[in-house]
Amino acid sequence: MVAGRQPQTRIQKKNTETILEAALDVFSQNGFRGSTLDQIAKAAGLSKPNLLYYFPSKVAIHRSLIDTLLKTWLDPLKKMQDDGDPVEEILGYVWRKLDMAREYPRESRLFANEIVQGAPNIMDKIEGELATLVNEKAETIRGWIAEGKLAPVDPYHLIFSIWANTQHYADFDAQVRAILKPEGDTHFDDAHAYLDTMYRKLLTP
Template identity: 70%
Template sequence: MANARPRTRIQERNRGTILEAALEVFSRHGFRGATLDQIAKAAGLSKPNLLYYFPSKEAIHVELLSGLMTNWLEPLEALNAEGDPIEEIIAYVLRKLDMARDLPRESRLFANEIVQGAPRILDQIEGPLKTLVDEKAQVIRSWSDQGHLASVDPYHLIFSIWATTQHYADFDVQVRGILAPEGDSHFADAARFLDHMFRATLTPH
């Protein structure tokens, strides 16, 4: 089979425009609520033009999720078994909070997929994500066993980090409705609070 021709600059730009528009539409409406017409309109393209680049709504969604999973794994991958245990975990918390601030649409896209039962990324959750979490959970458990951390369940620690950081993206409207912050100023307050909370939880007594 002949190799596919490399995409032109215009084709790459149009694909990028479609994916950016789809990210906005999917993060607002979820997969079921989003339509190709909405994505085409947001991209400033006709529907036939959009279908030239992607054969279906699902194809666009899968492409977005694949890129998202790569980004999602990076902060946990950076947790270094050779570093200071508490500082490594706090750094992970703050990286996840930065993602909630900088990539809120991606976080909501992921949350919507999970709520629907993860039909398009379950293999990645049960594969690469589980493998990585198992690996880092073992690192955290060994730190606890060596007395460098308080005794904690490493899996539930990781879940708690996800819950307390991704909340600021997935429930952004609620957070802003209650706090009425100036811009993203509440993220600095959240960082201080989470640093204090996790440091107190993890410090051996």
């Protein structure tokens, strides 16, 4: 909603949520460049002028989604505790990321589409909040390695591999389901068992 307006009424809040929910569908399917305000308005069941009352542009809608998504994205890594058991702390991060792939597939694809396009709308956040947090956790992992609590690994590539091995199940959902033909989401349980074995063997000194 445009800055400076009064707090939203219940109806206005509902319409804002409806627009963001519709935009999430549209952006996650088509990417930022392939999406239009007309598509979002249609998906939301609103006229384009009505949509523009709440958000002045496609960029504003996308930015609102990304701001919320980035917080969701950072939380699992923030929960990695410096004073916990290193292997279990890293595995806990793996499970939280895998749970996100199961519970927030559209958000994952939204983020992936943005990155593939060069992150034009969120590069400041990637170079800022995300990079800062990753650097902090990389130092924690280096400390665990120096203390002999973890097998030697490159902390950055470890984190990148966790992203790749968990987000794959959201970003390439159609491919995974076409090959495995799972009943519901049972393949996430199989992925959990596989990733537990892989990372536990990799990380245990």
